[in-house]
Amino acid sequence: MLSKFQNHIVSRFPFLAQKKLFLAVSGGIDSMVLLHLFRQLNYKIAVLHCNFQLRGLESFGDQEFIQNYCDQNNIKIFTTQFDTKAFAEDYKLSTQIAARELRYSWFYELLEEENFDYILTAHHADDNLETFIINLTRGTGLDGLTGIPEENDRIIRPLLPFSREEILKYAEENAVEWREDSSNASTKYLRNKIRHNLVPVLKEINPNFLDAFQKTQSYLQETKEMVDDASIIVYQQVAKEAGDDIHFDLNQLKKLPNYKSYLYQWLNEFGFSAWNDIYDLVEGQSGKQVLSGEFRLLKNRETLILSPFSGSSENDEYEINENDTEVNFPLKIKLSNVSHTTYDSNRVIFVDSEKIRFPLILRKWREGDIFQPFGMNGKSKKVSKLFKDEKLSLIEKEKTWILCSDDQIVWVVGIRQDERFKIENTTNKILKIELQ
Template sequence: MFSNFQNHIVSRFPFLAEKKLFLAVSGGLDSMVLLHLLKKLPYEIAVLHCNFQLRGLESFGDQEFIKNYCKQNNIPFFTTQFDTKAFAEDYKLSTQVAARELRYSWFYELLEEENFDYILTAHHADDNLETFIINLTRGTGLEGLTGIPEQNDKIIRPLLPFSREEILKYAEENNIEWREDSSNASNKYLRNKIRHDLVPILKEINPNFLNAFQKTQSYLQESQEMTEDASIMVYQQVAKEDGEDIHFDLNQLKKLPNYKSYLYQWLNEFGFTAWNDIYDLVNGQSGKQVLSEEFRLLKNRETLILSPISYEPNDEEFEINKEDTEVNFPLNLKLCQVDDITIDSNKAIFVDAEKIQFPLILRRWNEGDVFQPFGMQGKSKKVSKLFKDEKLSLIEKEKTWILCSDNQIVWVVGIRQDERFKIENTTNNILKIELQ
């Protein structure tokens, strides 16, 4: 196994040479074999161990076992302890999910603090099979059937091609000691039920089942890569990025016979889970939206708009004083005295400086705001009606700012100036306010 492992890690992960590697070691069979294998290769390694305090004295026995091993073999050792049950209760998580959250959070903290490059874990082929079956029983797409990735960001799993049987044989041949986790014998957890009850039946039906499964995984991964390539090409035809927002053209999208698959592929990474609601948006009413924890998908006429959810308070106000010539937050504005007018866009207005009162106030628009649009003498209009006429989306409305003088609107910024502050034939001082 050692030569196969050496060839695999050199061919698949050549970039690990001369890198600093953390090994996640529980003390069990798999991680102790990985540690033994890497110890024989010319890599700079250190060991990470998490004590989740879930098995009483047994957990502390694991910690002491690995600590002594590292000391005897002159391997740097890092460990921490978690109150996993309390964390799971506080955040309403299962014990297994809580342990995973705690483990990887600590791993990434140490990567940065200790200036290491990657973390290696001991997941193997049987783990991959179990994960596949778990995902299959819960319902999943192609991504869930491709199993555990060999690399996920800074996490690398060099034992994935090797079976539990190969790992056990290597351990016995090399007299490797390990700790047995008593919880692995219990069928309390779904993974253990699959490991103890289902997988042996599959291997009985086909003694080469694990090899056949790995071939299937390879085919699925190739299909996933093809899907991703197609998704990128279609995205370029359907989507348009505008700053932090992404606009999906529904007319183009609905021409695709399987547009739901593309939507899933594009939006999955943004944390959405209500997929039927998202698919209904395509033919739903304008203004409807679906939320994830950090993002919003809005139907706006013939467009779906994906945008981050803004947590900025709507009642915040910013003052602009008379001596200010530039404003850098929350918008970039430039104020200056000019001698004449050169109107070429909605990005600038020209006002009679003697009609305004400082400090000017920059704020978000409010429902009920009224102003007199430039060119409409004596006629008032609700800002909300202006938005409707301009066909602004909900997201665009939320991003709109209002510039006020003494509680009167001077400018719906970037859209329309107020009539009351325009320059006249008698104007002596012209103030230009420009949105950069």
Template sequence: MFSKFQNHIISRFPFLEDKKLFLAVSGGLDSMVLLHLLQQLPFEIAVLHCNFQLRGLESFGDQSFIQNYCDQNNIPVYTTQFDTEAFAKDYKLSTQVAARELRYSWFYELLENEKFDYILTAHHADDNLETFIINLTRGTGLDGLTGIPEQNDKIIRPLLPFSRDEILKYAEENKIEWREDSSNASNKYLRNKIRHDLVPMLKEINPNFLSAFQKTQSYLQESQEMVEDASIMIYQQVAKEVGEDIHFDLNQLQKLPNYKSYLYQWLNEFGFLAWNDIYDLVDGQSGKQVFSAEFRLLKNRNALILSPISEEDEKDEYHINKEDQDVNFPLKLRLCNVDHITLDSNKAIFVDAEKIQFPLVLRKWNEGDIFHPFGMNGKSKKVSKLFKDEKLSLIEKEKTWILCSDNQIVWVVGIRQDERFKIENTTNNILKIELQ
């Protein structure tokens, strides 16, 4: 396997020569084999390990195992710990999605801070098959059927051509130690159900199923390339780039029998999610808009105009007047008077309306911001310290908004209310402010 791996690196990733590489290592079979293989090649490597604290002492055992291995082999290692379940609950994510968000946010932060070039992960052919089946069961287009990409930005997956059986055989031949993740034996997660029940059945039907699947996926990738080529040709007929903006001619667009597919192909990379709203823009009124995190799509007469949200568009602050019940930009907020409070989510706060001075100001946080966290009996705290305690990534910090009344922080939105505006026994008018 080593010779095959070495040839694969040379042929597919020649640009890795003289680069500094991070390896994402869980301690399991796949990542320990990848680490062993790369130790034999002339690369400058360091190990990254995330402790998601999902399996009690077992999680800390994995961390110790990797730390000891790296110490014994003189490999630099970076470790971190996440309260994954709390993060998943706060942001209403599945545990697996939360772990992925935390992991990759930390990976990219280290890439920048430590001046490394790429991150290598140990995804292999069986992972690719399982991902294909998961996407197929949920409904997907070609993008979801072409599999895990061997390179995605700074993430590289050099084990994709190798099966789990090949990896296991290599580990046994080279007496490589690894840690078994007890959660992999459970069918709690969809991926495990597919791995334990469905894939063995498919391989029983056809012992060469994995090889046949890889051929099929290769054909699908070729089809996807044809779609992309066609998309580029039609784009040149329909779109006109004007500075940073892109203008789509609706008269030309609507002549296409499947223009929605082209719009998806062109706009997907800009982070849009509300596809039905985008398709409705084609026949919608002039002036209607759809937003992604960094771009807006505007219907302007016979054109759709795609433009980045500039600093002028994303102002330093937004005012909320007393009569405003619904705020739609830059966040969706609802303000209403209520008779009682329900403390079941950090997505809403209840304040004494008589303590609030309008207009309220919604702004991004500043480095020196100080507030009085609810529940701390009036003690003050820096917002930056709150972010550190909450283990927010750089990206999450940049997306956090502050709601203020007369220059006093009312709410670090979605995270913590300020004590000074809380409901008391003497409160006569309760204002609920909810993040939608």
């Protein structure tokens, strides 16, 4: 196995040579074999071990075992302990998900703090099969069926082509010591049920089942790459990026015979899960929307607009004081005294300095806001009616700011100035306010 492993590393991960590598070691047979293999190949390694405190004294026995092993072999080791159950309860997570969140968060912190390059884990072919079956039972797309990736950001899984049987044989032949996790024998967890009850049956039906499965995964991966390429090409025809937003042209989208598949490809990474609701948006009424944790998909006439979903409060207010010449948050605004006016853009207004009262207040618009639009001879109008006339989408409305003097609107920023603060023949001081 050592020769096969070395060839695999050289051909698949040549960039690991001369890099500083963290090996995630639990003390079980898989990670101890991974550690033994890399010791034989003389890579620059250090060990990471997480004590999740889930198995009482056994967890601390694992930590002591690995600490002693690293001390005896002059390997640098980093250890940490987590109150995993408390974390899971606090964040309403399963124990397994909580452990994963804690583990990888700590891994990435150490990468930066210790200036290491990659983290290597001991996932192998049987783990990949179990993950495939778990995803299959829950319902999944191509991403779930392609299993555990060999390389994901700075996480590398060099044992994925090797079976549990190969790893056990190597451990026995090379006298590799390891610790047995007592929880692996329990069928309380879904993965263990699959490992102990289902996989043996599949291997009994076909002794070469694992090899056949790996071929299938290879075909699925090739199919996924083809789908990804097609998705990019169609995206360029249908989508237009505008700042933080993405606009999908529904007229172009609906020409595709399988547009739902493309929407899934494009939106999956943004955390959406209510796919039927998303598909219904295509034929739904303008103004309807679907939310994920941090993003929103809005139907706006013949467009779907994907945008970050802001949790900022409409009650947030920001002061602009008399001596301020520039504001950088939440908008970038420049203020200056000028001697004449040039009306050439909605992004600039000129006001009579003697009509305003500082501090000016910058805030989001609110239902019921009324102002006197510039050029309408003092007639009042609801800001919401202005939005309707301008055909603004819900997202554009929510992004609109109002500049106020006392309780009066001076400017619907970037759209329309208020008549009450305009320059007149009697104006002595002109203030230019510019949205940059």
